[in-house]
Amino acid sequence: MKIAVDAMGGDNAPKAIVEGVVLAAQEFKDIEFQLYGKESAIREHLIDETNITIIHTDEKIMSEDDPVRAVRRKKDASMILAAKAVKEGKADALFSAGNTGALLAAGLLIVGRMKGIDRPGLLVTLPALGGGVNAFNMMDVGANADSKPENLNQFATLGSYYAQFVRGIQKPRVGLLNNGTEENKGNELTKQAYALLKENHEINFIGNVEARELLNGVADVVVTDGFTGNAVLKTVEGTALSMMKLVKKATMENGTKAKLGGLLLKDSLTGLKDVLDYSKHGGGVLFGLKAPVVKTHGSTEKEAVYFTIKQIREMLASNVMRDLVNYFETKADSKEEETK
Template sequence: MYKIAIDAMGGDNAPAAIVAGVEQARDSMPNVIFQLFGDQAQIKPLVKNTAQLEFIQADETIMMGEEPVRAIRKKKQSSMVLAAQAVKQGQAQALFSAGNTGALLASGIFIVGRIKGVDRPALMTTLPAFEGPHEAFVMMDVGANAENKPAHLYQYGVLGSFYAQEILRYAKPRVGLLNNGTEPDKGDALHKSAHALLTEGHQAGYINFVGNVESRDLLRGPADVVVADGFSGNATLKAIEGTAQTLLHLLKDTMLNHGLKEKVGGLLLKPALKQLASRLDYSQYGGAVVVGVQAPVVKTHGSANAGEVKNTLIQIDQMLEADLTGHITRFVAEHAGELNGQAAANQGEER
């Protein structure tokens, strides 16, 4: 039996969407207890069935616009901090929130705690791939760290490969480095050095590095694990999100607000467009994972609805069943040379 500590007050649609998502997820997760942290006066009236639920009062809420580190230090009685403390103390095995991303990252790193041997935990998300051998790929970092060293990007390649193998069940996942060109000598000093480290890791048999990948090609599936510094990864993710939303909006507007031919064509294309929208919706794969901390810490986007909350909770259940954090912890301890080998460590510091 697992327990998931849930920040029930985090997100634009909290607590209603959080409670509804938990109740939807419960039917397919009989081995999980859901701990709902927050204002119980708001939460309990929304609950239809109390089975597998625990209620913990939290008198404060961390808002979306608050400075992350200051918020978790100042608001000790917030739903997010109390949920993170429950994981730290072993009262729960995973942490979920749709709230302030920076605050959740800080809670994961400073309260739940970093895995020894992981230099810089990262935020990882899963995105659809429309070509290639698999239907999805993972990308990290997508916003935890604005600045990185080459050795950090090297670790992301190793840890991302491990996630792709254990959760997505990909054999020998292909690792690509997000860059402004596919040639090995492209990019700034950071990316040139990271490319060299990843190449060494490939030659040593630690990872299956396939070289640089460009942002325009990502949804074509050139890699199963895309490694990025936090700034570039976050900007790329938001560009993909914005492009997908704009494209679907324009298609809908063209079909509804023009002539009869367009409307008839739109009706004929409606099933295909629904399928396209579904494939572009990466929330079907769950939330963004803070990789490198001592328990699953997972974030869904702030405007998540009940269905998206459910998908993320199912993702957490899969991580718990696979003992992903335990495997990563043991892997890091047993493969220090792969993560921080002499060549990687030396070059990471020198460059």
């Protein structure tokens, strides 16, 4: 397996990226890493070069850069060179913590869409606290602010394949995020999407699900438009951070008794923090492209880089991308034959 890594993307690059890659390289001997970026800056944090190759470039895409313009003009940027390696078959997947918009543009313009997919979506794995499951997938969480019913139907198939073949869930339950569980609930987008999902024989559709039930494990895959999904993602992230801050504040500001109680609960609270930390499930996958393109948070640390690489490895080992390409290409070819 070969992973092209944008070593210069993210707030803590290249330090966090390189250190995370080294952690992963020490455990996963079956992966070859290609680090794209400024060689001298990368080497400052590279304590072990086993299975790691550096491809030098001085150019990088900044967080404030216009995404499409940067992809078209910064031909030698670390992210662009990594994307080209995937397109040319020199690497199997692309990983970056850099400019999200630029990565989406690079994925579309360089790596390319699967035939039969109208719009790729961004898929994430989030923690679940009940229902007998520990996580669920949600798609789209930001690749498309506006979506059509057919897009949500495609997201459901993509997400279901991911949950089944990467996470190992048989017949994953697919839910449509809505403002009520009744079939006639929602706006025109969700009503039309519901009708398509009911007829999609590739998925195990369980109907509408409400946002308040997501963390209770109500579904294994939740589909929605990118605007709504991004708002939910940031709400979950913000809630988790706020909960831990409130617990810490209550412990530290309420006297000796509270501090002693906090000390006794320290291990339990650490476990809760780990459960709520969705970075342990990996990064966001731009799903619907010809190869895995995976994005992690811009402020990511080495541990999150490690978990994202582990996620990419599981995707590559499962051959889920090859199966999806075959499925959607066959479906698209059938439609073309019907219209002739």
